[in-house]
Amino acid sequence: MKKLIVLLTISTLSSSAIAQETSWFESLKNLVGLGDTTEQTVEANTPAVQNTDGLVDMLTSSLEVNAEQASGGMGAIFNYVKDNVSTEQFSKLANSVPGVEGLVSQMPDISKLNSGSSEGFGGLLEKASQYSDSLKSINDVKKQFEALGLKPEMIGNFISTAQNYLDTEQGQQAKQVLTDGLGQLLG
Numbered sequence: 001m002k003k004l005i006v007l008l009t010i011s012t013l014s015s016s017a018i019a020q021e022t023s024w025f026e027s028l029k030n031l032v033g034l035g036d037t038t039e040q041t042v043e044a045n046t047p048a049v050q051n052t053d054g055l056v057d058m059l060t061s062s063l064e065v066n067a068e069q070a071s072g073g074m075g076a077i078f079n080y081v082k083d084n085v086s087t088e089q090f091s092k093l094a095n096s097v098p099g100v101e102g103l104v105s106q107m108p109d110i111s112k113l114n115s116g117s118s119e120g121f122g123g124l125l126e127k128a129s130q131y132s133d134s135l136k137s138i139n140d141v142k143k144q145f146e147a148l149g150l151k152p153e154m155i156g157n158f159i160s161t162a163q164n165y166l167d168t169e170q171g172q173q174a175k176q177v178l179t180d181g182l183g184q185l186l187g
Contacts (some may be wrong), residue, residue, distance in 0.1 A: 017146060052099030052173070056164045063157055068106075069148045073158050075107030076144035080137055081181030089177045096174035097166070108147040 007022040052074070059070035078100050082090045094100040159182060166175035 044071045049170065050097050050166060050171050052103050053095060055097070055162060056103075058165050059158065059161055062161055063154065065150065065154075069150055071103055071106040073145055073154070074109050074162065075103040075105065076141045077105045077155070077158055077162065077182070079107055080141050081178055082122040083137055084183060085177060089180070093174050093177040095179075096171065096177075104145055108144050110143045110147055 052071075055074060056067055056070045059065060059074065060067055063070070065073070078093075081093070082104065085093075141155060145152050145155055159178075162178060163175055165171070166178065
């Protein structure tokens with residue numbers, strides 16, 4: 001081992017380009033893998049810009065839904081957010097997370113669906129949605145989830161997963177817009 005270090009030291013010192021660029025000791029440490037790796041670590045740990053592909057992958061793996069359900073469900077949620085924040089805020093979200101508009105276009109069309117069951121909470125929500133735009137929006141998200149074969153109870157899981165996905169330094173602004181836009185859907 002000592003012979004190897006001596007050989008590496010001589011090799012490093014004889015190379016003028018390396019000796020000029022950094023100290024001979026730093027070059028030696030770099031050659032044997034003991035150099036300063038902070039720069040490389042920072043690059044490796046800096047996540048790329050989040051996009052909806054990563055979010056859909058996270059939803060499919062963590063919630064055991066298929067890609068169509070994940071895309072349509074998040075599209076319904078992002079559409080709800082779009083209706084509840086300013087155009088400027090939604091643009092910030094869409095710019096921070098490329099592909100949001102694509103997901104919105106994948107939400108199911110519920111315009112031709114019959115109104116839901118008149119029994120239980122679903123029936124109450126259906127009736128109340130006739131008198132309140134905000135309740136209508138919530139009811140629409142519920143119906144879109146049902147049209148995808150998802151239980152409405154999964155809406156919270158989708159939201160939580162999306163917030164976790166955006167819980168990075170780069171995703172904080174998008175996460176805030178998402179949370180602001182979800183207001184009544186969360187409450």
